[in-house]
Amino acid sequence: MVAVKAHQAQAFLKSPDPRYSAYLIFGGDAGLVSERAAGIAKAIAANDTPPGEIVRLDEIDIEADPDKLSVELLTIPMFGGRKIVRVETSRRVTTNMLKPLLDGHALAGVLIVEAGNLKKDDALRLAFEKAPNAAAVACYADDGRDLDAVISDVLQPLRLTITPGARQMLVSRLGADRVMSRGEIEKLALYAQGQGQITEDDVEAVVGDAAELTIDRIVNASALGDGAAAVTELQRALHAGESAQGIINAVQRHFTRLHRLRAAVDGGKSIEQTIGEMRPPIHFKQKDALAAQLRTWRAEALDAALAGIATAARAARVSSALEDLLVERLVLTLSRLARPAR
Known part of the structure; x- marks a missing residue:
């Protein structure tokens, strides 16, 4: 009791x-x-x-x-x-x-x-x-002190230290979800294993901004037809305070880029060449996911996707009270569109 x-x-x-x-x-x-x-x-x-x-x-x-x-x-x-x-x-x-x-x-x-x-x-x-x-x-979302404790909990058994500047940068890039934060810290520890101390350069190389990473996961899951993962990541983002309209805008930017890349592939270029010629170039960790999406989506499906995204964006601007529902429906619709093209 x-x-x-x-x-x-x-x-x-x-x-x-x-x-x-x-x-x-x-x-x-x-x-x-x-x-x-x-x-x-x-x-x-x-x-x-x-x-x-x-x-x-x-x-x-x-x-x-x-x-x-x-x-x-x-x-x-x-x-x-x-x-x-x-x-x-x-x-x-x-x-x-x-x-x-x-x-x-x-x-x-x-x-x-x-x-x-x-x-x-x-x-x-x-x-x-x-x-x-x-x-x-x-249990409530981690603050800086909680994240400091998680960082120490992961690094100490591995005999890794971290510079004050790197610790501060790492805390600023971690989100409010404990499991996701621990996963990012463990990834950083694996990257730095054997060097003794983690620096700001290590954090910069391995750990992205939490909000950007979450939105990337929403976009990629939707584009690869994984509706369940897309909705899970979406709920994390909304709970962390991300704007539904901001997420819709990110989805729109990604699918507009995907449409442009698909046109280049349809014009005779290989997927690898198309991705390699992107400016600015994308991070190497993103290349495999983008290549898989280009193999998944055809131009007609991308046309339908962009039309649906535009409709959702307009509806969210008109009725902000429904924007969370609208973005969830959008990612599920995109996931369904991705499946038949496989």
């Missing part, structure tokens, strides 16, 4: 209290929520004798067997070691499903629920805050 503030979350989850058998980890930073849920699951499993078993259930599992969650949590393992069950809230995993587990039973296992932003009066949050065996743990 506890509500853990965001600044207390890391310390609270590092040493799980045996009084609690249910945890709600919630907040707008999906990466941080996931990382902390994974961390407490591992800590609980390690503290059990014999070690506990971590089980992840998704919406498909629950849809196939609505009783699976309660069975996993209420069944006493034959050979000891509790089940630690991780789930995310969804249309199947709801307050109505979870509340009876908090109210009516002593759980044999441990329940860890991951959720997005929840208001103070949200029914699920209140259920965990009031239940005697449960804790609700708030």
Whole structure:
């Protein structure tokens, strides 16, 4: 029966209290929520004798067997070691499903629920805050101090140091999503492995601006027909404060360039030659993705894509209240257009 503030979350989850058998980890930073849920699951499993078993259930599992969650949590393992069950809230995993587990039973296992932003009066949050065996743990986007800690957490075990200037540059380029930030730091550490110290030149070479990187991922996923990835990256960008109209503009610029490059290929140039002649030249890391897109898209499909983008841009300017919905619909439409051309 506890509500853990965001600044207390890391310390609270590092040493799980045996009084609690249910945890709600919630907040707008999906990466941080996931990382902390994974961390407490591992800590609980390690503290059990014999070690506990971590089980992840998704919406498909629950849809196939609505009783699976309660069975996993209420069944006493034959050979000891509790089940630690991780789930995310969804249309199947709801307050109505979870509340009876908090109210009516002593759980044999441990329940860890991951959720997005929840208001103070949200029914699920209140259920965990009031239940005697449960804790609700708030997780909010990383600030500079949090990112400093993540940088040290990644670099110290590898015996890597980082200059003050490089650290400052790195923090400025990382976004609010913990998992994405950790991934960028790990990529930088791999790049600098063996040289002892990371410099500003290393950061410049490896880590792009977080907002630009996220928008690039939206654009590339859409252009390669991966609608699910495009929507995931889009939600990250919108949550981080990116403008829907700005994202539409970036998509429009990319597809206009793709149309121009496709015309050059249709005129007889190879894809490699066309990309090599681009001015200004693109980064080598982008070349493979762009080549794949040129192999995917034909001129007629690009004409349709540009028409759809223009329509979405006009609609977003007229009705800013709907711009988030419009940009999501746009990236899904582009993803569908990409598939038949493959």
